[in-house]
Amino acid sequence: MSNREVMEYDVVIVGGGPSGLSTAIKLKQLKSDLNVCLLEKASEIGAHILSGNVFETRALDELIPNWKELNSPIKTKVSKEKFLFLGKTKSLSWPTWLLPKVQQNHNNYIISLANLCRWLAEQAEALGVEIFPGFPASEILYNDNGSVKGIVTQDMGLDKDGNKKDSFESGMELHAKVTVFAEGCRGHLGKQLIKKFELDKGKNPQQYGIGFKEIWEISEKNHEEGLVMQ
Numbered sequence: 001m002s003n004r005e006v007m008e009y010d011v012v013i014v015g016g017g018p019s020g021l022s023t024a025i026k027l028k029q030l031k032s033d034l035n036v037c038l039l040e041k042a043s044e045i046g047a048h049i050l051s052g053n054v055f056e057t058r059a060l061d062e063l064i065p066n067w068k069e070l071n072s073p074i075k076t077k078v079s080k081e082k083f084l085f086l087g088k089t090k091s092l093s094w095p096t097w098l099l100p101k102v103q104q105n106h107n108n109y110i111i112s113l114a115n116l117c118r119w120l121a122e123q124a125e126a127l128g129v130e131i132f133p134g135f136p137a138s139e140i141l142y143n144d145n146g147s148v149k150g151i152v153t154q155d156m157g158l159d160k161d162g163n164k165k166d167s168f169e170s171g172m173e174l175h176a177k178v179t180v181f182a183e184g185c186r187g188h189l190g191k192q193l194i195k196k197f198e199l200d201k202g203k204n205p206q207q208y209g210i211g212f213k214e215i216w217e218i219s220e221k222n223h224e225e226g227l228v229m230q
């Protein structure tokens with residue numbers, strides 16, 4: 001029997017990225033009296049989100065149809081796009097109308113995904129979602145029948161060897177009827193769930209690619225608002 005503090009919710013969501021926040025908003029839109037809480041391991045929503053992003057608004061149009069009236073951080077529409085093959089000394093431009101639809105960006109927006117998450121968090125809080133930034137979910141709890149009971153948040157105040165410091169605070173147990181894991185790809189709790197419930201049985205193995213993002217500071221005269229270059 002643990003002596004951790006226990007909090008009960010209808011739904012606990014692990015992860016404050018676009019998927020966790022959208023889930024929280026949708027649940028409250030469907031049933032406003034649900035008790036929904038969302039945990040984010042970063043110190044604030046958006047702090048662990050890759051920033052620069054070309055954004056297709058279809059999902060947001062469905063979730064929050066009046067997003068344009070709600071001071072969202074989605075402002076810069078793609079006005080020009082280029083697709084370039086880079087050679088050693090020259091680049092070759094390819095007509096974008098010849099690209100497959102998924103690579104065409106007109107009608108999309110250039111945004112900061114971190115800012116979008118911050119704004120989604122405001123929308124979620126306005127609907128009554130309790131958001132706890134700075135609280136990583138570190139362990140999954142199970143009911144006697146094997147179903148997921150909730151999670152435990154990480155103990156705070158341990159030194160690098162795992163010894164308790166004066167500031168030690170034991171993690172909390174959050175119990176829920178439904179726990180949603182929205183940790184992003186390769187979340188450590190997600191990996192445990194995939195193994196325990198054999199969610200990958202008979203499925204194609206997951207594939208990962210490594211992507212690099214660089215933020216370049218460029219001279220203002222080279223900046224062209226609305227330009228996407230691939």
Ligand SMILES: Cc1cc2nc3c(=O)[nH]c(=O)nc-3n(C[C@H](O)[C@H](O)[C@H](O)COP(=O)(O)OP(=O)(O)OC[C@H]3O[C@@H](n4cnc5c(N)ncnc54)[C@H](O)[C@@H]3O)c2cc1C
Nearest residue numbers: 015016017018019039040041048053054136137183184211
């Ligand atoms: C290099 C790169 C470029 C991309 N560019 C684009 C683009 O231009 N346009 C586009 O639409 N998409 C783009 N994407 C994809 C997009 O970033 C993802 O699809 C999206 O972020 C997935 O959202 P998510 O909420 O599932 O996960 P994530 O965005 O990964 O969010 C997960 C959140 O959960 C938190 N978390 C994780 N584990 C825990 C835990 N145990 N406890 C508490 N919190 C936890 C994390 O801190 C994070 O905030 C790009 C991705 C990459 C890697």
